[in-house]
Structures are given as structure tokens and as C-alpha cells.
Amino acid sequence: MLIRIRRAGDVRESEITPESLYLSRRLFLAGGAAAALGLSVNPARAEAALRALGPMRKSAFSTAEERTPYEAVTNYNNFYEFGLDKEDPAAKAHSLQPRPWSLRIDGEVARPQTFDVDDLIAKTPLEERIYRLRCVEAWSMVVPWVGFPLSSLLSRVEPTGKAKYVAFETLHDPMQMPGQNKEVLEWPYREGLRLDEAMHPLAILAVGLYGRVLPNQNGAPIRLVVPWKYGFKSIKSIVRIRLTERQPRTAWNVAAPDEYGFYANVNPDVDHPRWSQAKERRIGDFFRRDTLMFNGYGDEVAQLYSGMNLRRYF
């Protein structure tokens, strides 16, 4: 089950094929078994090789922990725009058209702008950030993202003195995102950060993983990654960023305010009403491990919350 994908630089197209064939054959077998039982495992699918991203710097923020295999990162996703099961996004996200894509940034800024995402990728120095990802459902992964600090983009639009929060919105297009035909969440998916959180160097906009552009199911073509917060904060397929004076609405907080707070910082001491957050299962592990405060990024981010009651502002 360990499928190693090499760094972008040294993978040639011809080398991709055997691997994706192998993958689709294996998924086909499992899919057959599952289909016989009415289980939903994604069907065989020979994924077209995704474009490799250009040179990228390494980052001191990266963890040295073992990376979760590409196959797991791209086949086990929460992306309700494509269905509620973890396998749905991989099976159904082909209807999303991530290119061309524009990203609008406005609100309390001096220079509102619309960016073409590929243009942005070409003109922005990229970094690899290998981060832990902790889902609110008590599982975790280690993902080698490719992206750039959110702060670099926000600085370019020059937030005004009134800007206190940053609001993000996913694409709203039920043709491309059929899950939006069902009212499971308030569409479009919305997320938000305090401006100082958004300006923190750990917060990035990711445009790729494992050296290649983002697969659709992982939030192509551009998504947020805030590694010290539960995964649902890291909004996918972003079309709009707005700087605001007031705390913005966020999808899960609207859906279940007692279960999902605006902050949603990873915190082993504050349980979800229906399960404990003290431990987590790293995908691929048998034993659960202890969940770390701020997902292990406390040294970097704890000062953002000094003096705050994190039980109240969960």
C-alpha cells in the first residue's frame, strides 16, 4: 500500500503510467469486492498525470515525519461538494474545472484585485510545506503541500485599518459541484480567520501536493492550509477572499454552532460533543496517538491566543 511518488523534478511522464495502472488495478479489485456488498469504494480510474510544479524551496516549517502515501491523501477526503463519503470526492470531482480559475480579493483593502491562478502560480515563489493535517473526526495525515504564505497575497492587496478578519468562499456551482444540489451545508462553503491568524507565516495557500498541482478532490486549484486548526478550516477551491471588519459566517459553525467553533484550533482538552479529541489515528497506523495542542504548532501560534479562554472560543 506504500506508493512512493518521487519529487516533481525527477518524475518523467513515462514513469507515471505503470504506477497509475497498478493503482487502478488494485482499486478495481477492491472496488469489485465492495460493489458486491454495496459498499462505496471509488471505481477504477486511471488518473491523468497532473502537471508538475516548478522549482520550490524547502521550508523550516516542514515536519520530518513520514508522509502519508499519495494514494491515501487523494482518496480519503471530506469535500461535501462532491458527496458525504470519504471516497466520493476522488470518484466524483472530475466534474470540477480548475483551469482557468480566477480568485477575487476585495473588501477592506486598498487594492482589490482578481488573480488568474495559473498566472499567480507562475509569478509566486513556491515552497514545499510538509504539514500535519488533523481532521476534526480524530484522524490525521502528513501532507507535502506546495504553496506560498497567505500573508504574501494579502499584503499585495493592502488591507485597510478596518480589516480585522479574512473571509474565504469556495466556488458555488452545482454543475461542477453536484453535492451543492443537496442542502447539507450552507453553500457556498465559507471559512474565516482573524487577520493576525491569516498573516501568520504557517498559514498558506496551497496550489499543489507531492510536487504536482492539486488533484480536484484536494481542493484544486487553490486552497487554504492552516495546520494548527482542524481540517475543515482549510477551505478548498477558493474563488473569493474578502477582508472584513466583523467575524464572518463559517459553514460548519452555521451548521452546528455547539460542535464547530469559529476558531477550531486543534485542542486535545476540548472534546467534540460526540467524541474525544485527546487522541487521533494517523492514517496507516493501528494505534491511536496523542493529539498535540495546536496540532504540535504551539511554539509558533500559541501567542496568537494568549489570554483567551480556549474552551469558550473553541
Added chain:
Amino acid sequence: MRPSLDKTVLFIAASLPALALLWLVPTDGLGVNPIREGMHYTGDWAIRLLILALAITPAAKVSGAKKLFRYRRMIGLFAFFYGLLHVFTYVVLDHFFDVETIIKDIAKRPFITIGMGVFLILLALAVTSTHQMVRRLGARRWQALHRLVYLAGVGAAVHFTLSVKKDITEPLIYGAIIAALLLARLLLRYELLPRLKIPAVRGEPVEP
């Protein structure tokens, strides 16, 4: 006594979801988070067989196919078996005997508390499912005890509903089926549903 053909077929059919695990697990058929998927898989089969067991009595009474009663115990025991696999997955695979966490879970989280209650009912019914137990308890008391199966059904539906993060359509469908079966039972009791009078099948306890 040789097992009859129909019961053998039923036994094999009800074992298939468990046997499938022997294949699904090594082929990664449960996906990359197999323990969590295993919780769902075993929970789903436990509630399905429980519903099937609950359906036997009304189905037999309304249709007059009294032969159906012959299968009730086996189906009920399979419901318990999948419930046992479910609890095993939780205690051994998910939490690896982390007793502290498990006890906290049971005490603090209503959906786990209810699941536990349902499991205890199924356990009690399984333990008292033999003919010998019917005799020892007396038909009346045995029957009173085994009516708890309806509580188990309702509890299982509530447990399922509370466990879901978003979109409770599926558990509500299961819940509606259980509610319908309960209603059928009440209607039968007050002779509001057409039914054929069926004498008890020899050797198998039958509710009035």
C-alpha cells in the same frame, strides 16, 4: 438432528458480510482508514439483521407463512454477532483496550451510552435464546424479556442517528422501518391488521 437445507442456506447468507471482511481487509477494500470504515460496516449489518429479525413476527402473522418463525432466532443471533463484531472493533481495534477512554465515552456521550444499552439487550437475548432457557425462565418471563428487542431496535436507530455528523437521511430511513414494524406489531395486537391465526410451531417459542 441434521440442519435443514433452508436454515443452512440462511446461515451461509447471513455469514457472507462477515466472510467478506476476510477479503476486504487484506485487499484494502475498507479504504485507507479501515478501522473507522469497519465500525460503519459492522454497525450497518448489525442494524440490518436486527430489522430483519424484527420483521419476522409481523411478516409471518400477516402473511400466514408460519414457517418464517423458524428463522427468527438465527437471524436475531446474527444481529448479536454483528453487534459483537462492532463492539470488538470499537474496544480492540479502535481503542485497543484503552479502558479509561472507553469508560469516559460511555459515560459522556449519549450515542455511545445508547449503543452500549442496545448491545447489552442483544447480549441478554442471545444468552437466553436456547430452548432450555425458555423452559428455565418460563414462557411468560422469557417473552417479556424478549420484547426488549423492540427497545433495542429503537435504540439502534437513535444510536445511528446521533452518530452521524451531517445528513441523517440514512439513519432516518432505518428508523422509519423500525417504527413501521413496531406499529405493525401494535396493530396486530389490537387486531387492526388482517392476519391469519397461526398455531405455534412446535418447539419454537411464539409470541401471542
